Amino acid sequence: MRWRRSSGQSQRRRFGCLPILALVVVAIVLALAILLRPQPLPQAQSLPANHLRTEVVQLRPVAAFASIANPQARSIALFEEAGRVIQHPRCMNCHPRTDRPTQTDAMRPHMPWVTRGTDDAGAQTLRCATCHHDANFAASGVPGNPKWRLAPIEMAWQGKTLGQICRQILDPPRAHMNREQLLHHMTEDELVGWAWHPGGQRTPAPGTQAEFGALIKAWLDTGGKCPA
Amino acid sequence: MRFSLSINGRIHHVDEDGQTPLLWVLRDTLKLTGTKYGCGVAQCGACTVHVDGQPMRSCSLALEAVSSAQIVTIEAVDGAETKAIQDAWVARDVPQCGFCQSGQVMSAVALLRAIPAPTDDDIDIAMSGNICRCATYNRIRAAIHDAAGRLGSGQS
Numbered sequence: 001m002r003w004r005r006s007s008g009q010s011q012r013r014r015f016g017c018l019p020i021l022a023l024v025v026v027a028i029v030l031a032l033a034i035l036l037r038p039q040p041l042p043q044a045q046s047l048p049a050n051h052l053r054t055e056v057v058q059l060r061p062v063a064a065f066a067s068i069a070n071p072q073a074r075s076i077a078l079f080e081e082a083g084r085v086i087q088h089p090r091c092m093n094c095h096p097r098t099d100r101p102t103q104t105d106a107m108r109p110h111m112p113w114v115t116r117g118t119d120d121a122g123a124q125t126l127r128c129a130t131c132h133h134d135a136n137f138a139a140s141g142v143p144g145n146p147k148w149r150l151a152p153i154e155m156a157w158q159g160k161t162l163g164q165i166c167r168q169i170l171d172p173p174r175a176h177m178n179r180e181q182l183l184h185h186m187t188e189d190e191l192v193g194w195a196w197h198p199g200g201q202r203t204p205a206p207g208t209q210a211e212f213g214a215l216i217k218a219w220l221d222t223g224g225k226c227p228a
Numbered sequence: 229m230r231f232s233l234s235i236n237g238r239i240h241h242v243d244e245d246g247q248t249p250l251l252w253v254l255r256d257t258l259k260l261t262g263t264k265y266g267c268g269v270a271q272c273g274a275c276t277v278h279v280d281g282q283p284m285r286s287c288s289l290a291l292e293a294v295s296s297a298q299i300v301t302i303e304a305v306d307g308a309e310t311k312a313i314q315d316a317w318v319a320r321d322v323p324q325c326g327f328c329q330s331g332q333v334m335s336a337v338a339l340l341r342a343i344p345a346p347t348d349d350d351i352d353i354a355m356s357g358n359i360c361r362c363a364t365y366n367r368i369r370a371a372i373h374d375a376a377g378r379l380g381s382g383q384s
Contacts, residue, residue: 111271112271112273112356112357112359113356113357114356114357115353123353123354124342124343125283125335125338125339125342125343125350125353125354126283126353126354126356126357127282129282129284130270130282130283130284130285130357131270131284131285131288131357132288133288133289133290133293134293137247137249137288137289137290138247139247139248139249139268139287139288139290140249140268140269140270140285140287140288141269142269142270142288
């Protein structure tokens with residue numbers, strides 16, 4: 001822009017440094033104010049409710065089978081009800097037919113890649129106890145129990161029908177226990193009992209260990225008959 | 229609650245909740261930051277330490293469970309196997325980003341102490357719980373073989 005002095009000479013309008021510096025300072029202050037304004041920290045978000053739900057599933061009590069007059073049919077019905085526990089992922093995951101356990105309700109291969117080793121408690125150099133300890137650990141979500149290990153390979157259940165599992169657990173060479181020991185294992189064993197207290201968001205086995213034990217006892221008392 | 233921990237040959241007194249993961253105590257309380265936080269759910273092995281000589285994931289280990297144990301971290305692990313592993317790691321230039329390496333080294337040292345001349349299968353089994361996002365697995369395996377060779381020939 002030009003204008004004329006009274007003397008008649010034209011002259012370019014001049015801007016001093018101070019206004020420019022002031023503009024720069026204002027811009028910097030504004031930018032910092034925007035960038036450093038108080039903001040809420042990111043919050044951990046909960047999973048949708050349908051991913052968190054752990055359903056409590058009941059077992060039918062022994063009395064519910066009293067109406068079955070045929071003892072053999074009643075025995076089979078009792079075992080089939082107990083089979084809802086036996087074939088639950090909480091039990092099946094540690095009864096694999098290979099040297100590697102599975103995990104989750106989907107029974108996917110265990111991560112990390114681990115093997116049973118000679119004592120079913122892991123390889124010499126990667127023991128189950130590398131991660132699993134005496135109790136479920138909420139901070140890491142890793143489950144635990146003092147007896148944490150796989151069932152021996154002779155007790156593999158995965159890939160078998162309930163009838164095949166039934167005949168297997170009644171066969172001492174494969175079950176590693178007689179009927180009395182079997183009843184104690186199902187009713188009292190703390191590692192079996194973990195299935196009802198798996199921690200985290202894991203789905204517990206149906207019913208309770210006491211109800212399951214009562215079904216197993218009633219099944220054995222009725223002759224321990226097996227489904228086909 | 230107050231706990232006394234034996235870590236790297238020294239007794240440390242810490243006042244933390246008993247359910248605090250050992251990893252947090254090592255890193256945040258005692259500033260032993262060589263042990264790394266990778267996943268926090270015992271899936272990657274970056275937090276591996278030795279507890280009574282056994283490799284364990286410190287993210288999945290409650291403070292109250294190790295109050296009477298001998299804990300060794302990457303800062304103090306030593307011995308012939310450690311020297312052999314360190315030398316082999318340097319010679320093979322094993323690390324890429326390096327984040328997982330303290331855990332890899334702790335597992336590799338424990339492997340050589342248990343199996344002085346490991347096969348590929350032994351290495352795969354022992355190291356399968358240690359994840360490397362840079363996929364340096366071939367160099368790790370080669371370096372463990374190198375270290376075993378040095379130990380066997382008495383060079384370390």
